[in-house]
Amino acid sequence: MNTLLEWLLPYTFSPGTVAFFVLAAGWYARGVRRLRAEGRAPSGWRQLSFWLGLLLCYAVLHTRFDYFGQYMFFMHRIQHLVLHHVGAFLIALANPLPAFRSGAPQRFTPDHPLVRALRPLALILQQPAVAALLFVGLVFFWLIPEIHFEAMLSHNRYMLMNWSMFLDGVLFWLLILDPRPPKQTEHMPGHGVRFAMLWATAFPQIILGAWITLGPAELYDVYSVCGRAWPMSPHTDQVLGGVFTWIPPGMMTVLASLLVLRMALRDSEAGSSATAQRRT
Amino acid sequence: MMTRFLASLVVSMLILAGCEQQPEWNGRDISGLMPPLEFGLTGEDGDPITEEAFADQVVALFFGYTHCPDVCPPTLSRLAQAIQQLPEEKRDDVQVLFVSVDPERDTPEHLKEYTDYFGDQITGVTGEIPQLRKLAKRYRTTFSHGQPDEDGNYTVSHGQAVYIFDRSGKVRLMARDEMSVDELASDLERLADS
Numbered sequence: 001m002n003t004l005l006e007w008l009l010p011y012t013f014s015p016g017t018v019a020f021f022v023l024a025a026g027w028y029a030r031g032v033r034r035l036r037a038e039g040r041a042p043s044g045w046r047q048l049s050f051w052l053g054l055l056l057c058y059a060v061l062h063t064r065f066d067y068f069g070q071y072m073f074f075m076h077r078i079q080h081l082v083l084h085h086v087g088a089f090l091i092a093l094a095n096p097l098p099a100f101r102s103g104a105p106q107r108f109t110p111d112h113p114l115v116r117a118l119r120p121l122a123l124i125l126q127q128p129a130v131a132a133l134l135f136v137g138l139v140f141f142w143l144i145p146e147i148h149f150e151a152m153l154s155h156n157r158y159m160l161m162n163w164s165m166f167l168d169g170v171l172f173w174l175l176i177l178d179p180r181p182p183k184q185t186e187h188m189p190g191h192g193v194r195f196a197m198l199w200a201t202a203f204p205q206i207i208l209g210a211w212i213t214l215g216p217a218e219l220y221d222v223y224s225v226c227g228r229a230w231p232m233s234p235h236t237d238q239v240l241g242g243v244f245t246w247i248p249p250g251m252m253t254v255l256a257s258l259l260v261l262r263m264a265l266r267d268s269e270a271g272s273s274a275t276a277q278r279r280t
Numbered sequence: 281m282m283t284r285f286l287a288s289l290v291v292s293m294l295i296l297a298g299c300e301q302q303p304e305w306n307g308r309d310i311s312g313l314m315p316p317l318e319f320g321l322t323g324e325d326g327d328p329i330t331e332e333a334f335a336d337q338v339v340a341l342f343f344g345y346t347h348c349p350d351v352c353p354p355t356l357s358r359l360a361q362a363i364q365q366l367p368e369e370k371r372d373d374v375q376v377l378f379v380s381v382d383p384e385r386d387t388p389e390h391l392k393e394y395t396d397y398f399g400d401q402i403t404g405v406t407g408e409i410p411q412l413r414k415l416a417k418r419y420r421t422t423f424s425h426g427q428p429d430e431d432g433n434y435t436v437s438h439g440q441a442v443y444i445f446d447r448s449g450k451v452r453l454m455a456r457d458e459m460s461v462d463e464l465a466s467d468l469e470r471l472a473d474s
Contacts, residue, residue, distance in 0.1 A: 071422045154313040226421040227439035
């Protein structure tokens with residue numbers, strides 16, 4: 001029992017993290033309930049995807065996992081894999097925005113000053129080039145050895161690093177996996193653009209992962225300086241960390257490409273059958 | 281035209297940077313990255329000790345244990361040699377805080393014997409495991425104990441960093457392995473003078 005508790009409790013307690021996840025879970029659950037009452041509840045698998053994604057992100061940020069993420073390079077890479085490529089992907093795959101809109105407090109109308117203040121920022125971040133650059137740029141930025149060293153020493157920078165990866169991951173995948181046909185709103189990238197975004201971000205990351213795996217020894221010496229969670233040679237740690245930067249994100253890109261392809265086919269079928277109907 | 285403009289921009293930036301910057305430290309500057317010195321542990325005399333015992337002194341903090349075969353002895357001896365290089369009146373302004381993360385074997389008496397061997401300005405401290413965990417976490421490091429062999433000997437893995445605090449207790453530098461005794465002494469003297 002004691003050990004179970006040890007695994008579940010955070011290494012560093014963060015009230016902000018608790019508040020964020022409680023709010024996200026609460027708003028989503030309430031939104032689903034309201035949508036169900038209106039007869040447009042999200043499907044079971046979409047709900048499952050949301051909860052699984054949220055749970056995974058919470059687990060790597062606010063349980064014992066975070067301790068290993070701080071003192072093992074490859075565990076840190078798994079943490080970012082979950083935050084940026086897996087948990088964020090599952091959350092976005094759930095298409096959670098309708099539920100959030102419905103579940104958030106009623107005062108957050110489109111005219112609320114906070115919503116209005118955030119809109120221009122959201123529009124900039126949704127530009128395909130900006131979103132893609134940010135998505136792969138953040139991976140590179142936090143892996144610059146000097147930057148990485150200081151992020152692992154300073155609690156504030158460490159939090160900034162993890163949260164920027166998580167939030168950016170959700171934003172990027174929301175754009176890629178948006179199930180609405182692209183022409184419905186002006187700001188949505190088309191399927192071809194999404195395909196390009198996926199591969200433009202995947203290739204640099206694949207090269208970075210391969211470089212860490214096969215490249216110079218002891219790129220990230222902070223884990224030797226500060227001590228590892230358990231004895232492991234710096235070389236093994238770096239190779240494993242490199243592989244987790246290299247392979248699984250590439251696989252997520254392949255998966256996302258298939259989903260985008262499926263959406264494109266579905267829309268073109270819907271389009272051609274609509275044309276066919278008009279003809280008859 | 282554009283190249284000339286860029287070139288003059290770069291040159292002027294270099295000049296500005298040169299004017300503003302203090303000479304580089306030999307160690308890694310980590311000012312502001314970590315909280316100030318603060319701890320509650322047990323001293324070499326077996327009594328409680330806090331950071332107040334080192335008020336107005338430059339402190340070099342280091343985690344280790346006395347049975348350490350490789351990292352601790354050379355680090356402590358380099359710090360001791362660096363302090364010996366300071367002018368005599370400044371030596372007592374610099375203190376090395378050796379935090380043993382092996383309280384099982386490192387009793388206060390044993391710690392005292394060990395640190396006295398290296399020099400007068402080296403103080404050993406230790407404590408209960410939760411106290412030590414708290415301090416390690418504060419400075420973003422960790423330690424773990426290996427499995428004992430047949431004779432009951434075990435190794436302890438710990439960080440290699442030496443954290444250096446200025447007289448006001450603020451964190452300033454991280455000493456690196458490859459720093460020479462001279463480089464270490466020069467950084468310590470600069471901090472003691474400021």
